[in-house]
Amino acid sequence: xxxxxxxxxxxxNSLGYDLSDKGDYWQTNALFRNGDNKTALxxxxxxxxxxxxxxxxxxxxxxxxxxxxxxxxxxDLIDKFIKSKDFSFDNExxxxxxxxxxxxxxxxxxLLERLLPHYVFYENRGISPEVLKLFKGGLCTEGKMYQRFVxxxxxxxxxxxxxxxxxxxEKENRPKWKHIGIKTKWIYPHLLSRPHxxxxxxxxxxxxxxDVLNLYQNNIFNVLCCFGVDISPSLISYxxxxxxxxxxxxxxxxxxxxxxxxxxxxxxxxxxLLNYFxxxxxxxCLPLANDFGDxxxxxxxxxxxxxxxxxRSFDSNYYFSVLKYAKNKINxxxxxxxxxxxxxxxxxxxxx
Numbered sequence: 538x539x540x541x542x543x544x545x546x547x548x549x550n551s552l553g554y555d556l557s558d559k560g561d562y563w564q565t566n567a568l569f570r571n572g573d574n575k576t577a578l579x580x581x582x583x584x585x586x587x588x589x590x591x592x593x594x595x596x597x598x599x600x601x602x603x604x605x606x607x608x609x610x611x612x613d614l615i616d617k618f619i620k621s622k623d624f625s626f627d628n629e630x631x632x633x634x635x636x637x638x639x640x641x642x643x644x645x646x647x648l649l650e651r652l653l654p655h656y657v658f659y660e661n662r663g664i665s666p667e668v669l670k671l672f673k674g675g676l677c678t679e680g681k682m683y684q685r686f687v688x689x690x691x692x693x694x695x696x697x698x699x700x701x702x703x704x705x706x707e708k709e710n711r712p713k714w715k716h717i718g719i720k721t722k723w724i725y726p727h728l729l730s731r732p733h734x735x736x737x738x739x740x741x742x743x744x745x746x747x748d749v750l751n752l753y754q755n756n757i758f759n760v761l762c763c764f765g766v767d768i769s770p771s772l773i774s775y776x777x778x779x780x781x782x783x784x785x786x787x788x789x790x791x792x793x794x795x796x797x798x799x800x801x802x803x804x805x806x807x808x809x810l811l812n813y814f815x816x817x818x819x820x821x822c823l824p825l826a827n828d829f830g831d832x833x834x835x836x837x838x839x840x841x842x843x844x845x846x847x848x849r850s851f852d853s854n855y856y857f858s859v860l861k862y863a864k865n866k867i868n869x870x871x872x873x874x875x876x877x878x879x880x881x882x883x884x885x886x887x888x889x
Contacts, residue, residue, distance in 0.1 A: 646697060674688040684704070755837055766805075807819055
């Protein structure tokens with residue numbers, strides 16, 4: 538296996554890994570054992586060699602990680618998966634040399650005809666068929682997205698440039714979500730949410746498609762999905778195209794875990810957005826439960842009122858609380874992040 542022919546990052550993204558860039562390596566959670574510690578795995582970019590620090594394994598080859606994630610010992614399948622950048626429903630595997638300029642693959646709309654309108658999974662979670670039909674998704678019964686509810690990802694021109702699939706089998710070692718395409722270029726659901734962002738001059742940034750569905754079910758439409766707890770440069774660029782008054786970061790609220798990854802990601806994203814927006818426009822407004830799907834009607838109404846209160850009035854104490862959290866709770870802050878904290882502290886003091 539020639540490492541120079543492997544697009545390691547694309548393979549990891551397609552397997553469903555949410556990568557945190559640490560320079561020479563990535564950190565992520567161990568999907569193959571349903572781990573939720575997002576610093577458990579350390580994967581080196583140049584070779585794919587990795588180590589599970591939670592289970593204290595030895596360093597292992599990239600192929601072993603793919604094998605564990607796919608839960609398969611089929612060498613042909615594993616090798617094809619590693620060497621493939623794009624995956625289609627019919628198991629066709631294509632390999633392209635990595636070039637300086639990579640063109641995104643555009644998928645035909647005809648692929649949507651293979652998705653079955655089987656909505657029971659989401660109906661049981663309170664999402665109506667009417668909402669699901671807006672997103673043109675359905676159950677896939679073949680290929681790499683087998684037994685996943687698949688959502689097509691449309692680019693700003695209305696062309697499909699990716700897919701995101703939610704696992705329906707819920708088997709051990711099977712990733713909850715799998716993505717096909719270049720996730721960092723996705724603006725989802727641009728075609729549905731853009732008119733509402735323009736009208737309201739505000740946007741809610743959430744962690745997953747499930748959060749988008751739940752907010753749409755509650756008639757909240759100015760929503761964009763980050764596919765994780767980081768905001769991509771593409772999404773930031775998109776936000777800069779609006780005349781916008783409020784940006785609400787509403788990642789999952791991992792209240793019952795030792796590390797609240799959603800809150801940490803929200804605070805880091807807050808400081809990333811400070812490079813492009815005045816701090817008064819950025820608010821962290823996490824769900825009152827783990828995510829929006831776990832909230833009842835009363836909690837949803839309470840969250841909406843909290844969000845609206847942030848829009849109506851400026852509270853310096855709120856921003857000082859964000860600053861305090863950034864100074865005391867962020868794990869392993871980089872030098873650049875510490876500089877941002879210091880700069881924001883000076884801005885807040887001078888603002889008062």
